[in-house]
Amino acid sequence: MIRLTSVELRRLIARRLTVVGVAAVLLITAFLLFATWRNSQPLTAAEQQQNQVIFEQIHKDWELHGEENQAQCEKDWESQPDPKPTLEEMCNYTEPKLEDFGRPKTVFTEVIPDLLLGSSYLLAFAGFLIGASFLGAEFSSGAISNWLTFEPRRLRVYGSKLLALAVGMIPLAVVVLALVLGGTFLIIDHLGTTAGTTGKAWGDLTETAGRAVLLAAAAAALGGVVGSLLRHTAAAIGVAMGYVVLVEAVFGGFLTTAQPWLIRINFDAWVKHGTTYFVDKCQTSVDGGYFCETVEKTVSFEHxxxxxxxxxxxLIAAGAGAFYRRDVN
Structure with a gap:
């Protein structure tokens, strides 16, 4: 099994689509870091001067009409129908401060979780694409039948291919996530603030990256499974895109209560160690009115x-059964 896997690894690395996929992932990662650098740029002198002018105008208006606006808002709040927001939410005419105007400093601990999650999706998609192409091309070209003449034990061949895909994806995922973590830290340390990045914060980020690596490896293997089941790369990609559009976007958008059973939410829950989603809870009030409120729900890491x-x-079991029994010609 080890020798078979090493052979499959060499074949995987030598494929043109693998090289193109790796290059594309690295290019997109570089673009993410460039976008982070652009978004972290401090305000120019002209922008700071403009913010100063806007602040002075708003502060002057607050001095003249702040108490009047607060009193009128409180009066309007009392006449609001139930359920109504709290007084603090509706009427908040506190004194404006200069630091509230303009672009705040970019904070590393606030930015990096979303970047890691986005990189996880990128790696999972790339792994699925490479895996689907690896096995789908062998079936569509007929190369798999030639390979089985040298090694007729089908389950060993199937397992070695999936293992090679998973193992081969790990170095790319590690490099990409290390670039995202290290590059983002250096950029924000220079242009923003890295305050609060404690040892515990680094430990949590490392765990997140580790879970993303495992997910990328699994996505590559599952891409190989779907490619072997459908026997064509384009078909595997088409099914994946169809699922994303029809199930995740359309079905998930209409039936929000089904979100805990969709892949995207569970993907987020795994990478972020738990996640939340929102549903609309609608009911009839005592006076016959109909209102809706947004309720936050949680999907745990364990789920x-x-x-x-x-x-x-x-999926792996289904692929193994099909690979073992179906004609490969």
Whole structure:
């Protein structure tokens, strides 16, 4: 099995699409770092002067009409129908401060979680694409039948291909996530602030990156499974894109209560160690009115882990059964 896997790894690395995919991922990572650098740029002197002028105008208006506006707002609040917001939410005419105007400093601990999550999606997509192409091309070209003449034990061949895809994806994921973490820290340390980046914060970020690496490896293997089931790269990509559009976007958008059973939410729950989503809860009030409120729901890390594990095991088992029994010609 080890020798088979090493052979598959060499074949995977030698493929043109693998090289193109790796180059594309690295290029997109560089673009993410460039975008972070652009967004972290401090205000220019002209922008600071403009903010000063706007602040002085608003502060002057607050001095003249602040108490009047606050009193009128409180009066309007009393006549609001139930359910109504709190007084502090509706009427907040506190004194404006200069630091509230303009672009705030970029904070590393606030920016990096979203960058890691976005990089996780990028790596998972790239891994799925490379995996689907790796096995899909072998079936569509007929190369798999030639390979089985040298190694007729199908499950060993199937397992070695999936293992090679998973193992081969790990170095790319590690490099990309290290670039994102290190590059973002250096950029924001120079242009923004890295205050609050304690040892615990680094530990949490490292764990997040580790979970993203495992997910990228699993996505590559599952791409190989789908490619072997559909026997064509384009078909595998088409099915994946169809799922994203029809199920995740359309179905998930209309039936929000089903979100805990969609891949995206569980993907987020795994990477972020738990996530939240929102549903609209609508009901009729005592006076016959109809109103809706947005309720925040939670998907735990354990839920996401079990969900993704079950999906992975079922797909790999289905692929193994099809690979073992179906004609490869």
């Amino acid at each position: 996401g882990a079990w969900y993704l594990a079950v999906i992975t095991v079922l």
